[in-house]
Amino acid sequence: ERGVDKRQAGHIFEQVEKFAGYGFNKSHAAAYALIAYQTAWLKANYPVEFFAASMTLDMGNTDKLNIFRQELVRLGIELLAPEVNASEAGFTVEQTAAGNKAIRYALGAIKGVGAAAMESLGDERAANGPFKDLFDFALRCDSKVVNKRQVEHLAAAGGFDTLHPNRAEVHANVDVLTQQAS
Secondary structure: OOOOOHHHHHHHHHHHHHHHHHHHHHHHHHHHHHHHHHHHHHHHHOHHHHHHHHHHHOOOOHHHHHHHHHHHHHHOOOEEOOOOOOOOOOOEEEEOOOOOEEEEOOHHHOOOOOHHHHHHHHHHHHHHOOOOOHHHHHHHOOOOOOOHHHHHHHHHHOOOOOOOOOHHHHHHOHHHHHHHHO
């Protein structure tokens, strides 16, 4: 139709077809390379913050969290236990007594607890201060948001260790705590 020789048109089409096979991937490779560079820079210059953000992103994937934990051990970055008076719904960066940066384990990453409920717990703590003891926790938590099962999982994960260090006692008294909350 355009006056191009049939053989020449076929040759041009073959070249375009070959480029299409890798041109799409080549354009994506540039974008992926940029993301890889930015990610590597963040990991090298802000490793604690990088891992806290990455772990928050993958909170529901316990296999991935374990890989991150192994990398933290390799890099000498401390992972602090979950704690109802210190943890947030997501992973956070915290200063240790020794002055080092560490990552505080996310309450929302504890299996069977849920990030939304832990956000409400964090909001309560921010509004009215740290929980004084288990009964203060029970009185201040909304029983519609934090339920018996979640309290059991928090106890098993050590979330109440600073309020009451005996996890077995906390677990045995979950019914009393949830009744108090109601």
